[in-house]
Amino acid sequence: MKNVPLADVDDVDRAVLPIGTDYPPGHLLDWHEHRRAQFLYGATGVMVVDTGDGTWTVPPERAVLIPSGTRHRVRMLGVSTRSLYIEPDAVPWWPDTCTVVDVPPLLRELLLAAVEFEADYSLAGRDGSVADLLLHEIAARAPLPFHVRVPASADLAAPCREYLAAPDTGVSNAAWAARAHLSERAFTRRFRAETGDSPAVWRGRARLLAAVPLLRSGSVSEVAGRLGYASPAAFTAAFTRTFGVPPSRFTRGHPGHRGRSTVHGPVSDPS
Template structure:
């Protein structure tokens, strides 16, 4: 199914509903939730998925698993999606929070095939076997570290969301402590208790996540400089250490065929 609203087919008696959607550049899906779990694959572009608990940046040709009934917001940057909407009881192993995963060649080809099915596709034969295999392949994927937690406290959450919107290497713990009207020590202690990271570690990861969409249109050198790194080498080292692959792998000119 292509460019169809889930609401039009949600009640069809199928555990897995594949839908492909093409979005205009910069499209935003405002806060919403689905009754079903969602496997959201970006065949092109970058997605930024926000929930009350965190922010997930989904690089090109990756996907995010969104639990059923999770309120979320999605910013699409040149994205064409292939989604699976899945009845929760069909995937008892589904994660409790959003999770970014790789999409290897077999899973990608299964997705591209499945979105051509009708909503009431045959459960026996080829179509039923493909949707069953999709769930097996998704269950095999390991989480990728493209996310940051959002604190539960409103004040801390506000400074974090502000930073995600405009990362600034010059921001310090003292700045944030002043904004939240706490001592620096109390701020740092509370921040760590709510996110699991120190504020400095959190900001470093947030800056690197901000690099992923920027790399669509700018060079590694330009992105590193924009984010406050002293040199392209310093930026590349930090990015690779955090995400396990260099930023050049996400540059617009570098689209290596999957499986290579």
């Protein structure tokens, strides 16, 4: 199924519903939730997934596991998705929070094959076997660290959301503390309790996450300068230390980089 709204097929008696959707650059799927769990794979481009608990940046050739009933929004940056909407009782092992994972070649090819199925595909034979194998492959995936937690408190969450949208190297703990009407020490203590990190460490990670979509069109040197790093080498070292891969892996010139998707026909929001 391609460019089919989930609501049109949600009641079909299949544990796994594959849907492929093409999105124009910058498309925003605003806040919504699904009854089913979702495996959201970006065949091209970058996705940014927000929930009340955090932000997950999904680089090309990665996917995010979204638990059933999780309110979320997704910003699509040149993305063609291949999603699986899965009955929760079919995946009792599904994570409780969003999780970014790698998508190796076998899983990718299974996804590409599955979105060609009809909604009521046969459970016997090839189609049913592909659906079963998809779940086995997803269960074997390990989480990747492309996320930051967002504080639950509104007064702490607001500057974090703003920073994620536009990282500012001039921001200080003192400025954030004053905005929350707290001493710097009290602010840092509260921030660490709600996110697990100090504000400075959090901002450093958020700044690196912001680099992922920028690398779609900019070089490592350009992105390093835009985000305020002293040198491309310093940026590369920080990125690699945090995410386990160099930033060059996500630039347009890299052999593994896939270009922007082409939208085929009208776009339907499957949410």
